[in-house]
Amino acid sequence: MCGLAGFVGRGSRANLLSMAAALEHRGPDGQGLFIDDARRVFLAHRRLAIIDIAGGHQPMWNEDHQVGVIYNGEIYNHAALRAELTANGHVFRSDHSDTEVLVHGYEQWGDSLPARLNGMFAFAILDRSRRRLFLARDRFGEKPLYYCQGRDFFGFASELTALACHPAFDRSLDQRSLQKLFAYGYLPAPHALYRGSRKLPGGSSLTYDIEHGTVAVASYWQFRLEPDESLGDEDEPALVEELTALLSQAVRRRLISDVPLGVFLSGGIDSSTALAMAVQHRPAALLKTFTVGFTEPSFDEAPFAQTVASAFGTAHQVRRLDLEGARELIPRVLGSLDEPFADPSILPTYLLSAFTREQVTVALSGDGGDELFAGYDPFKALGPARWYRQLVPRRLHDGVRRLADLLPISARNMSFDFKLRRGLAGVSYPPAVWNPVWMSPLEPRELNEVFDSPVRYEDVYDQAIALWERDPSKSNVDRTLEFFATFYLQDNILFKADRAAMMSSLEARAIFLDNDLVEFCCKLPHRFKIRNGQRKYLLKKAMARYLPAGTLARPKKGFGIPLAKWLRELSPPEGSQLTLRPAAVQRRWQEHRSGAADHRLFLWTWLSLQHCLAPDAGDARRGAA
Numbered sequence: 001m002c003g004l005a006g007f008v009g010r011g012s013r014a015n016l017l018s019m020a021a022a023l024e025h026r027g028p029d030g031q032g033l034f035i036d037d038a039r040r041v042f043l044a045h046r047r048l049a050i051i052d053i054a055g056g057h058q059p060m061w062n063e064d065h066q067v068g069v070i071y072n073g074e075i076y077n078h079a080a081l082r083a084e085l086t087a088n089g090h091v092f093r094s095d096h097s098d099t100e101v102l103v104h105g106y107e108q109w110g111d112s113l114p115a116r117l118n119g120m121f122a123f124a125i126l127d128r129s130r131r132r133l134f135l136a137r138d139r140f141g142e143k144p145l146y147y148c149q150g151r152d153f154f155g156f157a158s159e160l161t162a163l164a165c166h167p168a169f170d171r172s173l174d175q176r177s178l179q180k181l182f183a184y185g186y187l188p189a190p191h192a193l194y195r196g197s198r199k200l201p202g203g204s205s206l207t208y209d210i211e212h213g214t215v216a217v218a219s220y221w222q223f224r225l226e227p228d229e230s231l232g233d234e235d236e237p238a239l240v241e242e243l244t245a246l247l248s249q250a251v252r253r254r255l256i257s258d259v260p261l262g263v264f265l266s267g268g269i270d271s272s273t274a275l276a277m278a279v280q281h282r283p284a285a286l287l288k289t290f291t292v293g294f295t296e297p298s299f300d301e302a303p304f305a306q307t308v309a310s311a312f313g314t315a316h317q318v319r320r321l322d323l324e325g326a327r328e329l330i331p332r333v334l335g336s337l338d339e340p341f342a343d344p345s346i347l348p349t350y351l352l353s354a355f356t357r358e359q360v361t362v363a364l365s366g367d368g369g370d371e372l373f374a375g376y377d378p379f380k381a382l383g384p385a386r387w388y389r390q391l392v393p394r395r396l397h398d399g400v401r402r403l404a405d406l407l408p409i410s411a412r413n414m415s416f417d418f419k420l421r422r423g424l425a426g427v428s429y430p431p432a433v434w435n436p437v438w439m440s441p442l443e444p445r446e447l448n449e450v451f452d453s454p455v456r457y458e459d460v461y462d463q464a465i466a467l468w469e470r471d472p473s474k475s476n477v478d479r480t481l482e483f484f485a486t487f488y489l490q491d492n493i494l495f496k497a498d499r500a501a502m503m504s505s506l507e508a509r510a511i512f513l514d515n516d517l518v519e520f521c522c523k524l525p526h527r528f529k530i531r532n533g534q535r536k537y538l539l540k541k542a543m544a545r546y547l548p549a550g551t552l553a554r555p556k557k558g559f560g561i562p563l564a565k566w567l568r569e570l571s572p573p574e575g576s577q578l579t580l581r582p583a584a585v586q587r588r589w590q591e592h593r594s595g596a597a598d599h600r601l602f603l604w605t606w607l608s609l610q611h612c613l614a615p616d617a618g619d620a621r622r623g624a625a
Contacts, residue, residue, distance in 0.1 A: 002027040002058070003046040003502075004070040004124055005162045007155035008133065008210055011042060015166050020044035022162040025336075026072070026502045034059045034068065034126070039210060041126060041133075045070040048361075048505055059126075060099045062107060063091070066128045069102045072158055073121030073143045074509065076253035081105060081116065106134065114138075114205055115220045118253070118515040122200075124156060133208040139221045140368070140513050141189065141202025141490040144498060148197040149215055154208050159338040160197060170196040176459075179451060182442045182605055183460040185342030186492040190217075193339055193612070202490050223485045223518075225478045227525040236541070239528065242520065243542045250514035251277035251364065259361040262288040264352060264508070265316070267304025269536060269543060269551060270366025270375070274511045276546040278364060279312050289314045290356040290363070292348040295322045296562045304554065311548050319355045321348050323566050330570075334611035336503050342441045342605040343492055344563045349500040357504040367493050368512030371485040372521040373536040374477065374529040377419065378438050382476045385427050385434060400424060409564070409598045418598065431476065432468040433461045435483045441601040450584045463487070477526040564600045568593050572607070580606070 003023030005016070013035060020031055027046025034043040045058040059068040075081070078098035086092065090104040098119075105113045106125050111134065114121075120142035125134040135156060137145045147156040150168050157163040164171055174195045181187055189201035200206055203221035208214070231239070251274060255261065263275045278287055289309045293302030302318050309316035321329075326347055333350045334340075356363050370376050392400065401424050407417040426438040428445075437443050442450060444457035458465065467486060468479050494510070501508040512518075521529075528538040540552045572589055585606060591597040 002048055002070075002072040003158040003162070004044070004072055004122065005155075005157035006041070006043040006070065006124055006133075007153060007166060007168075008039075008041050008208065009153040009213075010040070010168060011153070011155075011166055013042070016042040016044050018165040019157060019162045020046055022165050023158055025505060026158060028505050030057065032058045032070070036128075039128075039131070041210065043068070043070050043124065043126065048507065058099060060097070060103055062103050067103055067106055067125060068128075069099060069106070069123055069125045071099050071102055071121060071123035073119055073123070073138065074098060074254075074256075074507070075101060075117050075119040075121060076256065076514070077118040111205060111207070111218075112220075120509070120513070122158060131210040133210065134205065135200060135208070136205040136220075137200045137202055139203045139515070139518075140223075140485070140494060141199075142494050142498065142510060142513065144495070145200045146192060146197055147200060147206065147215075148194075149213075150196065152213070154213070154215065160192060160194065161338045163197060164194070170194060175451075175453065178609075179447060179455050179460050181340060181342075181609070182447060182450065182602070183440055183444070183455075183457075184436050184464075184487070184491075185439055185441050185601060185605060186488075186495065187339060187341070188463050188487045188491050199491075223482060223522070225474065225482060225522050225526075227478065228523045229525055231525055231528070236528070236538075239524070239538060240542045243517075243538060246514070246517045246520055247273060247511070247542070248277050248280055250511045250517050252281050253514065254364055254509040254511055255281055257362050260288075260359065261362040261364070262290055262356055262360040263314070263364045264356070264366070265289040265291050265305045265309060265314075266301045266366075267291070267306070267308050267551065268301070268366070269539060269547070270369030270512065271305075272308045272366075272547050272551050273369070273539070273543055274364045274366050275308065275312060275314065276543060277511070279314075284313045285315070287312075287314045288359055289316045290352060291316070291318045292352045293318050293320045294348075294562065295320060296565070299562055304551065307548055308551055317355070317359075319351055321351055321561070323562075323569060325351075326561065326566055327570065330607070331611055333500075333503070334608050335614060337499055337608065337612055339495070340605065340608035340612045341492060341495060342601050342608065343496055344561050344600075344604050346496050346500055347561055349496055350503055353501045353506045353508070354504045357506040360506075362507045362509065363501070365497060365508050365510050366512065367497055367508075367510040368489060369536070369539065371481065371489045371493075372512055372518065372529075373539045374481060374526065375535050376484065378435055379477060379480060379530050379535060380533055381423055381426075381438070382434075382480060385423065386431070386476070388427050389431070397424070397428065401428070405597075409595060421598070429457060432465045433457060435480055436461055436464045436487075439488065441605040446602075450580050452581065475526060477530060481526065481529070563604060564592075564598055567600055567603055568595065572603075572610075 003026030005019040023046045027048045030047040032045040058070050061068040075098040078101045081101045085104045094100045114136040121138045122143040122145040146160050146163050153168040155166050172195045177191045189199040192199050204219050207216045265271045291302050291305040294300045329347050404420050422438050425443045426434040447455040497508050531537040588599040592599040
């Protein structure tokens with residue numbers, strides 16, 4: 001993994017160095033700069049050496065020094081692309097650098113290069129002869145890329161913190177983005193926290209014309225389900241074999257490394273699948289597995305992970321997180337996030353990454369399995385929600401919600417009262433916004449209590465609504481799969497994985513996001529993903545021969561923390577960095593700490609925002625690293 005930054009126009013070498021310094025945690029192994037004073041082009045790269053350690057320095061150029069690249073990520077099909085490019089006459093100077101494949105690939109295929117790549121990446125290519133920059137981000141947005149444009153200025157970087165080091169950057173907050181943050185729990189691309197800055201969406205490329213100062217963004221790939229409804233139960237054995245082969249291939253591709261490699265292991269089916277496939281290609285005794293546990297039993301997955309690790313015979317290690325550890329981590333980790341979001345599992349994910357990095361530089365993860373195989377609770381809620389909306393009149397629904405609010409509040413993981421209140425909140429609105437409301441820190445009516453300006457759900461959820469309504473012929477299950485893969489996976493799960501790993505200079509590789517595996521899942525009818533309430537149906541069928549029986553049968557926990565309980569014992573930081581209504585924030589803190597209400601997601605999002613905007617947030621980042 002690496003960090004990249006650059007700009008065109010006003011600015012100086014000192015500005016570029018400041019931007020690069022803000023990304024040192026992403027690339028502690030070296031720095032490369034390119035400055036063209038005549039054309040006012042400035043490029044910087046921070047390197048974490050994984051592939052071709054000796055020869056992979058950046059920027060990397062073609063033979064005549066007209067095409068150069070700075071790049072963050074891994075291209076898993078780089079060997080096949082290198083062979084194809086060599087057959088077309090390209091001459092490589094490196095032995096096996098995936099970076100050089102980007103240089104020659106751009107020469108050969110131009111703007112269609114990203115569509116040929118199987119991997120995780122964000123890169124910027126300077127085409128000096130055509131006076132343009134070409135930026136691209138991988139299909140799901142595993143690797144981040146932000147940009148901004150102003151008068152006589154265009155800038156980009158792996159993180160907003162680096163982009164904000166340039167004096168031309170506008171640090172004023174974007175109010176619509178703040179509203180979306182509290183409506184979704186994360187910032188869906190292309191929205192970013194600051195006015196004028198944008199996130200390049202996954203599956204997109206950007207061209208900046210240096211001569212004319214114009215920006216053009218294009219989508220080269222979108223997650224779209226096109227199920228083959230001709231597939232029936234008689235095809236299940238063949239589908240199981242195909243899925244198993246694709247999983248094995250995806251893991252084999254992600255085992256390529258010139259540095260030590262391990263596996264994140266929660267004991268759930270996704271991470272256990274990563275391990276089961278890894279031992280098909282490497283001796284189990286040479287694989288290290290890593291788990292974070294909790295002192296609260298309803299959140300602790302460490303015993304399940306130990307069962308799986310013991311079954312395969314890996315060198316397994318566990319660290320535990322309690323309230324005192326969380327109290328210490330909160331300012332350090334939230335102050336290093338670069339962009340706020342509502343997912344408190346960033347704490348154990350950071351702890352997992354930090355202690356994994358003590359022994360390896362690369363770790364396999366199971367991220368993406370829930371989004372591809374319908375692993376989340378909302379998939380089971382779709383049917384009951386539809387019937388509830390049809391049978392319960394609105395006036396009775398309001399009464400049901402008031403009754404539900406009388407239930408005792410439990411701090412246990414995914415307790416009945418928590419899921420009931422979430423479910424009833426969602427069905428208060430049209431089906432197009434059920435999914436974001438079920439996951440949100442604040443439902444739409446509550447946004448108007450917190451923000452000074454009026455907020456309409458049609459405005460904050462416009463992207464989710466557009467996606468839901470894109471193809472009305474699709475089932476609610478498929479539309480929900482598209483929602484989670486397009487928004488939640490990219491801007492919550494993968495954002496969390498990237499930031500937590502990069503705080504410790506660790507590379508995390510998601511096995512389920514392999515191009516070939518994703519294309520298989522896109523053609524798979526949803527009855528092979530969720531059947532009779534059983535989620536991940538086909539995946540469990542495929543893994544039955546590899547995993548301990550209990551791994552397939554146990555309910556999903558998620559990587560949660562005892563947030564509701566911990567927040568009752570934490571004090572909010574002094575002061576406020578934004579214009580939320582102070583009385584509304586204070587009331588929610590009081591209600592939560594007294595046990596009168598459960599505001600865990602709102603309070604955590606608010607905390608995340610406070611720490612991201614704190615003046616010493618950069619110092620927190622350096623402490624986390």
